[in-house]
Amino acid sequence: MKSEFSITVLPGDGIGHEVTPVCLELLDKVCKQVGGVSLNYSSFAAGAVHYKETGVSLPEEALQHAFDSDATLLACMGMPSIRYPDGREIAPQLELREKMDLFAGVRPVKTMPGLPLPLTSEKAQNLDFILIRESTEGLFASREKFKIEGEGADEAAYDTQKISRKGCERLFDFAFELGRQRRNEGYKGLVTCVDKANVLGSFYYMRQIFDEVAAKNPDVDNNHVYVDAAALQLVGRPWQFDVIVTENMFGDILSDLGAGLMGGMGMAPSADIGIEKAVFQPCHGTAPDIIGQGKANPTAMFLSAAMMLRWLGNKHDNSSAIEAARKIDTAVENAYATGTLLPYELGGTSGTEAISSLVFAELDKLA
Numbered sequence: 001m002k003s004e005f006s007i008t009v010l011p012g013d014g015i016g017h018e019v020t021p022v023c024l025e026l027l028d029k030v031c032k033q034v035g036g037v038s039l040n041y042s043s044f045a046a047g048a049v050h051y052k053e054t055g056v057s058l059p060e061e062a063l064q065h066a067f068d069s070d071a072t073l074l075a076c077m078g079m080p081s082i083r084y085p086d087g088r089e090i091a092p093q094l095e096l097r098e099k100m101d102l103f104a105g106v107r108p109v110k111t112m113p114g115l116p117l118p119l120t121s122e123k124a125q126n127l128d129f130i131l132i133r134e135s136t137e138g139l140f141a142s143r144e145k146f147k148i149e150g151e152g153a154d155e156a157a158y159d160t161q162k163i164s165r166k167g168c169e170r171l172f173d174f175a176f177e178l179g180r181q182r183r184n185e186g187y188k189g190l191v192t193c194v195d196k197a198n199v200l201g202s203f204y205y206m207r208q209i210f211d212e213v214a215a216k217n218p219d220v221d222n223n224h225v226y227v228d229a230a231a232l233q234l235v236g237r238p239w240q241f242d243v244i245v246t247e248n249m250f251g252d253i254l255s256d257l258g259a260g261l262m263g264g265m266g267m268a269p270s271a272d273i274g275i276e277k278a279v280f281q282p283c284h285g286t287a288p289d290i291i292g293q294g295k296a297n298p299t300a301m302f303l304s305a306a307m308m309l310r311w312l313g314n315k316h317d318n319s320s321a322i323e324a325a326r327k328i329d330t331a332v333e334n335a336y337a338t339g340t341l342l343p344y345e346l347g348g349t350s351g352t353e354a355i356s357s358l359v360f361a362e363l364d365k366l367a
Contacts, residue, residue, distance in 0.1 A: 002316040003036055006069040007308075009043040010062065010092075014286025015296035016047075016075030022356045023073070023301045027309075029360065030327050033367050036320030037309070042069070047077035048090035048286075058092035066096060067277065070316075071308050074281040075301060079288060093272075094143070096279055097135045102272035103167060104174045105133035105251060106307070107283065109238070109258035109268075112299075112336040116346060117263055123239040124261070128187070131244040131258055132175050133251025135272050137167045140248040163202040163247070165209060172213035174273070175245040179220045187242050191222045194230045194246035194254065206247065230254065234261070259283055264345045266297030269304035271311065280308040290344070294351040297343040302332055302359060331363040 011020040024041060031037050044062035051057040057077075066072045074096070078089045096102065111117060111127045119125070141162040148157045175191050183189025193210040195203040207224060214222045225233065227250045233240065234257050246254065259268035265284035272279045282300030290296060306328035313321030335341060335358040342348025343355065 001318055002070075003318060003320070004038045004040065005071065005312055005316075005321075007039050007041050008062070008066045008069040008072040009041045010046050010066075010072065010074040010077070011043065012075045012077035012092075012286065013047040013049050013079050014076060014288055014291050015284075016077070016286060018292075018294075018296045018352055019282070019298040019301040020073075020075045022298055022352060023075075023305050026302055026328065026356070026360065026363070027305055027324075030309075030324045030363060031320075033363070034320045034324045034327065037313075037318055037324060046092050048079040048082040051090050052082050057090045058095050063096070063099065066100065066279070071277075071312055072096070072279040073305060073308055074279055076282065076284060076286045078286055081288070088143070093279070093281065094140070097272050100274055100277045100279070101136060102274040102277065102279060103134060103136045103170055104273045105135040105248075105255075106271040106273060107131040107133060107251070107255040107258060107268065108270075108303075108307075109262060111262055112267065112333060114336045114339040114341065115263045115267075116342075118260060119235075119238070127238055127261060129238070129241045129244065129258075130178065130182075131246070131251060131255050132171065132178070133246060133255060134167060134171045134248050135251075136248075137162045137164060138248030138250075140252075161200075161202050161247075163206050168206055168209040169213060170275075171245060172210050175243055176213060176217040176220050176222075179222075179243045180217070182242060183220065189220055190242040191220055192230075192241055192244050193222070193224045194227050194244055194250055195224065196227050196250075197224070198226060203247070210245075227254070231257065234258065255283065264297075264343070265300065266343055266345050267299050267303075269300050269302075269307055271304070271307045273311065278308070278311055280304040280311075294353060295344040296352045297345060297350075298352050298356055298359075299332060299343070302328055306332075327363060327366050330366060331359050334362040334365070335359045 142159040179191040197204040197207040268283035306325040310325035
């Protein structure tokens with residue numbers, strides 16, 4: 001059993017420098033509390049500001065350390081005012097996914113008690129499902145390869161979607177294994193493929209491969225939903241889902257819808273997972289409008305760190321890491337259950353210090 005882990009830390013830009021230090025403090029506290037797990041951090045500058053200063057958004061040293069370390073904890077990157085010459089925002093997190101082949105973007109949707117959520121029914125107040133977004137192909141595969149053809153009125157821009165057998169098979173294998181794990185934990189274990197197979201051939205191809213993988217996993221229930229219907233159902237009956245698996249662009253959009261069901265991006269953690277490596281980061285952006293004001297919500301960063309501990313624990317058979325993850329999740333949930341926390345993005349006045357202090361206090365109660 002492995003107990004010491006090397007962690008690449010990328011605070012990135014904006015509020016990343018505010019939520020990262022307190023998250024590392026939380027990790028150290030919970031690891032000390034449970035024992036049997038130790039995290040060694042190496043922090044690197046990367047992102048939009050680093051690009052503006054150096055002309056490099058993701059230094060080779062940082063990338064290599066991410067490859068060599070056990071896991072990467074990333075806060076947020078990009079600034080709307082800093083862009084590449086072609087107009088694209090600086091997004092080294094996408095480079096990490098592609099270069100490290102992190103094909104499964106895992107986006108949990110779990111509501112917290114004590115928050116004013118957009119859906120008010122009892123079932124919608126107690127959501128707990130996971131969206132898996134393919135993170136290396138789809139429409140995003142052409143983000144650096146788009147082309148413009150023709151002239152005048154005939155001029156047109158083209159982005160080409162890529163859906164490969166390899167990309168689909170490994171993604172669906174991951175989804176069915178997760179569905180099996182969740183069923184064993186008492187959840188539905190239902191795996192839903194979201195596509196647009198009635199219109200685009202690439203999605204029909206994707207659906208066929210999904211059905212092939214489903215046939216190899218007869219113990220796990222599955223179904224299909226077109227993406228437009230999925231968006232409708234995520235607003236109308238989100239509790240019917242358990243594991244959603246979909247293409248990159250669709251996943252990018254639907255995961256934000258899921259974050260909205262939770263109360264906002266500040267509540268939404270994520271992981272990008274490959275065969276051997278993984279990067280964990282909150283779904284929120286760099287929030288330039290609140291930098292340095294103490295308003296940043298660290299919740300998603302905390303929950304992403306818990307996902308990292310759980311992944312490390314499962315990968316290396318370390319029960320202490322899994323227990324540490326459970327304690328962070330429980331401490332965060334108990335903090336919100338007090339009814340005293342309301343983040344700024346939800347109209348409240350709870351910032352980084354208030355949320356962190358209460359989460360730390362709840363963690364102490366679990367000792």
